[in-house]
Amino acid sequence: MDMKPDLSVKIGDLELKNPVMMASGTFGYGEEYSGVIDLEKLGAIVVKAVTVNPTLGNRPPRIWEVTGGMLNSIGLQNEGLEYFIEKKVPFLRELNVPIIVNIAGSTVKEYKDLAVRLNEIPEISAFEINISCPNVKEGGMQFGTDPKWTNTVVKNVCDVTKKTVITKLSPNVTDVVKIAEAARDGGSDAVSLVNTFKAMAIDVKKRRPVLSTVTGGLSGPCIKPIAVRMVWEVASKLGIPVIGMGGIANAEDALEFMIAGATAVQIGTMTFVDPVTGMNVISGIEKYLREEIIKSLKL
Amino acid sequence: MNLPAILTKAQIVENKEIIPQIYLMKLYSPELASRVIAGQFFHIKVADRTDLLLRRPLSVFNYSKDNVSMLYEVVGKGTAVLAEKRPGIELDILGPLGNGFSITPDVKQVILVSGGIGVAPIFCWAKELVDKKRQGTDIDIKVLIGAKNRYRVLCEEDFKGLGLVPEIATDDGSAGHNGFVTDLLKSDHCLPSTIDHRPSTVVYACGPNAMLKETAKALSDHKINGYVSMDRWMGCGMGVCLGCVVKTTDGKYKRACKDGPVFRADEIEWI
Numbered sequence: 001m002d003m004k005p006d007l008s009v010k011i012g013d014l015e016l017k018n019p020v021m022m023a024s025g026t027f028g029y030g031e032e033y034s035g036v037i038d039l040e041k042l043g044a045i046v047v048k049a050v051t052v053n054p055t056l057g058n059r060p061p062r063i064w065e066v067t068g069g070m071l072n073s074i075g076l077q078n079e080g081l082e083y084f085i086e087k088k089v090p091f092l093r094e095l096n097v098p099i100i101v102n103i104a105g106s107t108v109k110e111y112k113d114l115a116v117r118l119n120e121i122p123e124i125s126a127f128e129i130n131i132s133c134p135n136v137k138e139g140g141m142q143f144g145t146d147p148k149w150t151n152t153v154v155k156n157v158c159d160v161t162k163k164t165v166i167t168k169l170s171p172n173v174t175d176v177v178k179i180a181e182a183a184r185d186g187g188s189d190a191v192s193l194v195n196t197f198k199a200m201a202i203d204v205k206k207r208r209p210v211l212s213t214v215t216g217g218l219s220g221p222c223i224k225p226i227a228v229r230m231v232w233e234v235a236s237k238l239g240i241p242v243i244g245m246g247g248i249a250n251a252e253d254a255l256e257f258m259i260a261g262a263t264a265v266q267i268g269t270m271t272f273v274d275p276v277t278g279m280n281v282i283s284g285i286e287k288y289l290r291e292e293i294i295k296s297l298k299l
Numbered sequence: 300m301n302l303p304a305i306l307t308k309a310q311i312v313e314n315k316e317i318i319p320q321i322y323l324m325k326l327y328s329p330e331l332a333s334r335v336i337a338g339q340f341f342h343i344k345v346a347d348r349t350d351l352l353l354r355r356p357l358s359v360f361n362y363s364k365d366n367v368s369m370l371y372e373v374v375g376k377g378t379a380v381l382a383e384k385r386p387g388i389e390l391d392i393l394g395p396l397g398n399g400f401s402i403t404p405d406v407k408q409v410i411l412v413s414g415g416i417g418v419a420p421i422f423c424w425a426k427e428l429v430d431k432k433r434q435g436t437d438i439d440i441k442v443l444i445g446a447k448n449r450y451r452v453l454c455e456e457d458f459k460g461l462g463l464v465p466e467i468a469t470d471d472g473s474a475g476h477n478g479f480v481t482d483l484l485k486s487d488h489c490l491p492s493t494i495d496h497r498p499s500t501v502v503y504a505c506g507p508n509a510m511l512k513e514t515a516k517a518l519s520d521h522k523i524n525g526y527v528s529m530d531r532w533m534g535c536g537m538g539v540c541l542g543c544v545v546k547t548t549d550g551k552y553k554r555a556c557k558d559g560p561v562f563r564a565d566e567i568e569w570i
Binding site for chain 2: 025026027028032033035036048056057059060061062063064065067068069070072074077220221222269271272273274275276
């Protein structure tokens with residue numbers, strides 16, 4: 001007997017028709033991929049990090065391919081909050097898909113200011129607090145590697161919004177569970193992990209690092225087993241939804257994260273390789289549920 | 300307005316080595332052929348290999364009703380794998396991407412400057428310009444080709460086939476001018492200093508960064524408009540990863556894949 005499995009999941013107050021989101025920084029503002037995939041089939045879109053002021057980003061070279069992944073050091077380049085609202089939100093608000101805005105600050109106040117301003121836009125479903133960017137000098141990962149700062153940033157955002165709040169965690173810590181707990185205690189509805197691993201590659205001919213910033217963030221399939229382990233550690237302790245990511249290339253990868261305890265997943269680097277990765281993950285999860293006779297992801 | 304990119308599979312019709320390390324690959328794809336314009340590129344998945352994860356961007360060299368072709372140089376492991384592909388194999392292609400070349404109606408003289416493998420998009424643009432000419436647009440087209448030596452001069456016959464006779468410059472003087480292709484550009488017969496070229500002359504260039512920088516300088520000295528096609532490592536090709544940026548004179552970073560790869564020469568902060 002055939003049945004349509006229920007792929008919907010819930011993150012805080014946010015209902016997703018399926019657990020597959022497009023990760024921040026790898027999907028722009030959605031419209032870039034609108035000609036190639038059907039955006040409305042996605043569980044959610046997490047847009048590129050928004051900062052209060054325009055952010056120039058780092059000097060090139062910014063990316064480098066490594067075995068099983070890539071290094072990046074973009075440095076949160078974006079045109080700032082008001083540009084985002086004026087130029088990017090109009091397209092996003094017409095989409096019938098939850099929009100999650102990744103917010104990044106260099107001070108606690110900036111995170112708060114972002115949340116206050118974006119809170120006015122009803123079509124934004126949730127915030128993903130970026131306290132895990134390894135490629136900026138101020139803020140970013142500094143907040144995400146200290147439980148106290150994590151708690152403070154999260155609290156300041158949660159105080160000013162009733163939208164769902166997700167905190168994106170850095171894997172560059174000794175104990176990710178402590179940071180996740182600090183985010184939860186600050187009021188975060190969920191955590192997403194992992195952001196990129198601080199990493200480095202060297203051009204042996206030039207005897208210099210390949211990236212202008214020396215180190216960057218490692219992403220792609222090569223980080224997946226570490227990411228699954230970290231998701232498992234957090235999910236088994238936390239008591240709030242966990243969104244897993246790190247090198248997901250297909251449904252099996254996504255299911256690994258979900259079996260490790262993730263409620264939902266994000267697709268990042270592999271979208272560059274194959275823009276339809278997210279779509280394939282959705283249909284693959286559905287096929288798996290059918291074959292395994294699982295009626296719903298919520299069970 | 301360019302047509303949106305598609306994600307498609309295209310069969311290799313031909314993939315042959317023209318001169319050592321330079322390959323011409325022809326793909327059967329009426330879909331891509333009907334969408335692409337000169338100066339755009341295809342983002343190609345070269346292998347299902349974890350050590351070749353990212354796609355590789357290759358400029359369009361030529362297109363007909365049914366086929367598109369790329370002229371590429373084997374420079375690393377990605378292009379080396381591509382060079383091994385035999386006819387009949389299907390390639391996963393994202394494209395066409397990027398802005399491509401354009402021209403305004405007031406232009407009367409076009410100078411095309413290429414260095415090495417940079418000739419690929421330039422030839423495609425020459426072909427489109429010759430088409431415009433055949434349709435009655437009054438433009439004079441000059442072609443300058445730079446290469447290491449006479450064996451590395453690319454596409455001379457192809458340009459002749461379009462009715463254009465390229466001027467050659469080689470680093471060792473084994474063909475044409477002994478020196479840089481930009482020497483030819485700066486020479487009096489190309490850009491006579493006595494004539495005010497603005498705005499009827501436009502230069503289009505593609506090649507190594509040093510050549511483009513020198514081209515930009517020559518254009519600025521002669522107060523001529525020009526465009527350069529920039530080659531950068533790319534991640535997504537769709538304008539989202541911001542990995543391929545070039546610095547512009549307004550102090551910002553623009554995306555080679557989306558805002559380019561063709562930029563105004565005076566827009567780039569040359570380094």
